[in-house]
Amino acid sequence: MEADRSALDSKQDKAQEQQEAATPQHDTALKYSSQPELTKIRLMRAFVETRDPSSKEVDDLMIRRFLRARDLDVEKASAMFLKYLKWKRSFVPNGYISPSEIAEDIAHGKMFVQGVDKKGRPITVAFAAKHFQNKNGVDGFKRYVVFALEKLCSRMPPGEEKFLAIADIKGWGYANSDIRGYLASLTILQDYYPERLGKLFVVHAPYLFMKVWKIIYPFIDENTKKKIVFVENKNLKATLLEEIDETQLPDIYGGQMPLVPIQDS
Incomplete structure (x- = not known):
């Protein structure tokens, strides 16, 4: 149990470091996030990255959009986001529609x-x-x-x-x-x-x-x-x-x- 908490803390620290290293444009948009939102962005990122490594490629603004769509419920937003990633790979395998x-x-x-x-x-x-x-x-x-x-x-x-x-x-x-x-x-x-x-x-x-x-x-x-x-x-x-x-x-x-x-x- 202690090891699981330690691993989660480590993932949250990593997410925090990524957030702090974000571009100025990213920071400008995120400044309109409340503290609860910022906390849940980190929690959701830590969770979805363990389920789908491609989550690391998306920015916190996308994570925030899915959170807001589910009233900041991390579990529901994560399920919605992981479903999106699966759909995108299947429906748009080349990354774009010609x-x-x-x-x-x-x-x-x-x-x-x-x-x-x-x-x-x-x-x-x-x-x-x-x-x-x-x-x-x-x-x-x-x-x-x-x-x-x-x-x-x-x-x-x-x-x-x-x-x-x-x-x-x-x-x-x-x-x-x-x-x-x-x-x-x-x-x-x-x-x-x-x-x-x-x-x-x-x-x-x-x-x-x-x-x-x-x-x-x-x-x-x-x-x-x-x-x-x-x-x-x-x-x-x-x-x-x-x-x-x-x-x-x-x-x-x-x-x-x-x-x-x-x-x-």
């Missing part, structure tokens, strides 16, 4: 990114009416979702961990009603990219879409639900301007920033 793997989804032209909001979070716009099930099925769409999320994460400035999304539902119909795809993308976002979504504005939502939304809503975790805002058409620009400066607001919503296809960003 555009050639998702050519059909890219051709639909349904996701764009450009500009940042007032907090420095990159902005993405997704057009639901441009999404259709393709010949590669749900797995093909999941690869597209991972590709898009990785692109967004790569655009985050130093110290920022989240993005802002605008889901534009204008023109959406039954042909776009890919419930399996929607639920799969929700699972990827919540289970494998926790604490990455900062806010989601849903705009131009037709009545028909709300029927499908009622099916999806129960699968959304409570933390994510708090980040979703349905915007009335009459208040669209004013609501977006609360979070986004006009120079960064997409031009299709009355701002000055042209949208760029996510694969070109």
Whole structure:
């Protein structure tokens, strides 16, 4: 028992040394952690590194995101994180998704990114009416979702961990009603990219879409639900301007920033 405690203490000391040797960018972001968070980051790192050595390759910010997603419960966050590592090795064995793997989804032209909001979070716009099930099925769409999320994460400035999304539902119909795809993308976002979504504005939502939304809503975790805002058409620009400066607001919503296809960003 004493030996086990000694080994754990040793792992915690090592984690502390790694944290202290982190880059300034890493330190800047971690300074917003509470002391309980810092303690649990060390505990979780010590635990997951014994279960999966590849855990050593991730920084404390990723550990913190998984902890926050599970309300700082080390056991639950560790299980979630280890599941993520296993999924990543299986689903993205090369470490990235090539555009050639998702050519059909890219051709639909349904996701764009450009500009940042007032907090420095990159902005993405997704057009639901441009999404259709393709010949590669749900797995093909999941690869597209991972590709898009990785692109967004790569655009985050130093110290920022989240993005802002605008889901534009204008023109959406039954042909776009890919419930399996929607639920799969929700699972990827919540289970494998926790604490990455900062806010989601849903705009131009037709009545028909709300029927499908009622099916999806129960699968959304409570933390994510708090980040979703349905915007009335009459208040669209004013609501977006609360979070986004006009120079960064997409031009299709009355701002000055042209949208760029996510694969070109």
